[in-house]
Amino acid sequence: MSQPGTVYVVDDDHDLAASVARLLRRHGHAAEPFLDPTPLLAIYEDAPADCVVADVMMGDLDGFGFADRLRAIDPATAIVFMTAWPTTANAVDSIRRYGGLDYLEKPIDEDRLVAAIAEGVAWSHRRRANIARTMSLTPREREVLNLLVRGHPNKVIAAELGLSPKTIEDHRAAIVAKTGANGLAQLIALTE
Amino acid sequence: MGIWTLRGAAWLPAYALGFYILFQVAAIWGGSGFYSLWYPAAGLRFAVLWRRGARATGWIVLAELTVQLVTGVVAAAGADWPQEVWSIMRPGIGYGIAVGAVQYLANRTKGARFTTPPMPLGLASALAPFVAMVLSLPTVFLRPDFTRVDSPAEVVGSLAVFTVGDLLGVLMIAPPLLWLADTIEHGERPALTRPRFGAVIEGAAVLAIASALVWALDYIGLGRQMTPVLLAVAWIGLRFGRAAVWCAILATALVVLPRTAELAALGATLSLHMGLSAIAVVGYLAGSFADADAQARADLARRDRLLFQAERLKTLRAMSVAVIHEISQPLSTLAIEARHLAGISASSPGVPSELHDGALLIERKTAALATLVRRLRRFGGRAVDDPSPLQIAALIDTVATLVKPEARAASVKLVIVAGDPDLVVLAQEIELSQAVVNLVRNAVRATANREVEIVAERLNGAVRIRVSNALESASAPTDGMGVGLLVARTIIEAHGGHLRRVERPGSIAHILTLPLAEDLP
Numbered sequence: 205m206s207q208p209g210t211v212y213v214v215d216d217d218h219d220l221a222a223s224v225a226r227l228l229r230r231h232g233h234a235a236e237p238f239l240d241p242t243p244l245l246a247i248y249e250d251a252p253a254d255c256v257v258a259d260v261m262m263g264d265l266d267g268f269g270f271a272d273r274l275r276a277i278d279p280a281t282a283i284v285f286m287t288a289w290p291t292t293a294n295a296v297d298s299i300r301r302y303g304g305l306d307y308l309e310k311p312i313d314e315d316r317l318v319a320a321i322a323e324g325v326a327w328s329h330r331r332r333a334n335i336a337r338t339m340s341l342t343p344r345e346r347e348v349l350n351l352l353v354r355g356h357p358n359k360v361i362a363a364e365l366g367l368s369p370k371t372i373e374d375h376r377a378a379i380v381a382k383t384g385a386n387g388l389a390q391l392i393a394l395t396e
Numbered sequence: 397m398g399i400w401t402l403r404g405a406a407w408l409p410a411y412a413l414g415f416y417i418l419f420q421v422a423a424i425w426g427g428s429g430f431y432s433l434w435y436p437a438a439g440l441r442f443a444v445l446w447r448r449g450a451r452a453t454g455w456i457v458l459a460e461l462t463v464q465l466v467t468g469v470v471a472a473a474g475a476d477w478p479q480e481v482w483s484i485m486r487p488g489i490g491y492g493i494a495v496g497a498v499q500y501l502a503n504r505t506k507g508a509r510f511t512t513p514p515m516p517l518g519l520a521s522a523l524a525p526f527v528a529m530v531l532s533l534p535t536v537f538l539r540p541d542f543t544r545v546d547s548p549a550e551v552v553g554s555l556a557v558f559t560v561g562d563l564l565g566v567l568m569i570a571p572p573l574l575w576l577a578d579t580i581e582h583g584e585r586p587a588l589t590r591p592r593f594g595a596v597i598e599g600a601a602v603l604a605i606a607s608a609l610v611w612a613l614d615y616i617g618l619g620r621q622m623t624p625v626l627l628a629v630a631w632i633g634l635r636f637g638r639a640a641v642w643c644a645i646l647a648t649a650l651v652v653l654p655r656t657a658e659l660a661a662l663g664a665t666l667s668l669h670m671g672l673s674a675i676a677v678v679g680y681l682a683g684s685f686a687d688a689d690a691q692a693r694a695d696l697a698r699r700d701r702l703l704f705q706a707e708r709l710k711t712l713r714a715m716s717v718a719v720i721h722e723i724s725q726p727l728s729t730l731a732i733e734a735r736h737l738a739g740i741s742a743s744s745p746g747v748p749s750e751l752h753d754g755a756l757l758i759e760r761k762t763a764a765l766a767t768l769v770r771r772l773r774r775f776g777g778r779a780v781d782d783p784s785p786l787q788i789a790a791l792i793d794t795v796a797t798l799v800k801p802e803a804r805a806a807s808v809k810l811v812i813v814a815g816d817p818d819l820v821v822l823a824q825e826i827e828l829s830q831a832v833v834n835l836v837r838n839a840v841r842a843t844a845n846r847e848v849e850i851v852a853e854r855l856n857g858a859v860r861i862r863v864s865n866a867l868e869s870a871s872a873p874t875d876g877m878g879v880g881l882l883v884a885r886t887i888i889e890a891h892g893g894h895l896r897r898v899e900r901p902g903s904i905a906h907i908l909t910l911p912l913a914e915d916l917p
Contacts, residue, residue, distance in 0.1 A: 217725050217726075217729070219726070219729045220725060220726075220728050220729045223728075223729045223732045223733055224728075224732065226732075226736070227732050227736065230736065288720075288721045288724045288725055289721055290773070309770065309773075310724040310725060310727075310728045311724050311727040311728045311731055311765075311766035311769055311770065312728045312731070312732070314731065314732060314735060
């Protein structure tokens, strides 16, 4: 059984949004339908979701515009797009430019939708946990972490930041202590 | 003349025989210092060259040379034999040059002025005798003795006679021969429509008035002036085209030629024949121009119809895409709810089985509808796709899904034998589906027994898809303009395959063959 999560379904066809929300509730998620993305954005900060399912073609604010504004508020929510006008260009954009997890064609393939949501919720949970672990890092430590995960040795990082290798060593120890991540692989996983 | 139905070089003896007969006929209008004032053999030569193209020149020359040598018109003995042989070869070569040049230019400058058929034919037939005459100039000036004429005046006269004789021969004999060849080639379809009664009356009247004028001028002692007939024939050509003008030229020739055969004075004969050849050239060019004009108009009208059709298709496509969008929205809801209903009715005890069956049925139907909508959209929405491996069974399934509604509306059953599921071709799915859909739709419209058969099978490293239907009569009823078939053929050939049409008594099949994916480089 996949992890349950909070999911918002945004579609200007109310029946479809409600139907998809009910479907997701049956799969254990706390799902809510929204007819319009604007009210959702207004309340989103107080009630963030793990995954948002959005129609691409909507009235005033389309799915992509909505995704941009949503990402600005919450970089840790997964976005799944659905559309009745699928095009290759939109499919590529939805994944590459708007960080979508999937691009579903209507009529919706139910199994694929459920699988995408499960994946999205799991990803969002991981992401939030990682963000929480790196929260306490100082700006300097964050800089060091970003260079570390690119595979740079201490000396190079020291030269880059104008610090001594000893200081880098200290920052590194602090990062490990604060996040509990040990070794390069775990550090990389943190910044995913 | 059955020579066009003969294949390979078998036409050559037939040409030689025809040439021999017409050559003999021409002697009736012969005279001293020239061969004939009416030379029908030139018409046969021109017709064959026009049909077979300039590359047949060598064969034509060979045939003529053989005939002249065998019948003893020229002797390959004497000291002058190269000159003799050249004089026989010259006209054929000249005609070959004229035909080759005109056909080359007409192909090179398609769409330009005077290149709409039958204008090139008209130009070539008027040009060929002149080219042949020009080729004879070196001999005339270098070896005047060889032309068997003495004075310069006679030389010029001889050249004029030669040209006039050939012109008359070409313009009177070649058109009916070419028409006959076209008719034979196109089977029973008549290449000539029945003339309109009004046109016949008008043409006859114009020609009669002109003839009366000629007679009147002659009667009051002003000599035989052919100009009125020239104008009349030009009029007929411009108004009614080549067929009508040829009849008018023939009528004129039938009046003039028998008389000139008896005339003794060369001057009088030449004058009449020059008049006649002027009438033939002007009339034939006018007729060709009128026909080319009609052809251009017909092409334009056809293009207009195609454009109109394309415009309608574009609108239809936009409409269908919109409809698909509108349907897919509620269908998504329906599919989700139907599946849920079917699920709970199965798991909850006490639900009547009828209710459960109903829910299952609704679920199945909405799922099928969703698949159909996705396929329709894929078919109509995208314009290009990359070649990818495509299962023939899946292709035929798609085609059947797309054509079924139309087939059902026409009460036609699609009998499908999809064959081996391993048959895979490298194809642009949308395009190839379009091609097969077009073939199946044509079959659905044409079938005589409410059945269309689609069979796919492996055949020596290729896949063969046969779309066949029963046929009532030999001629298939066609609505539409065959654009569908044209599109299908283009697509199939772009996929490295080919499309064949096999007609048997009572049935017709379109067979498309495509290379299998494993055999592709």
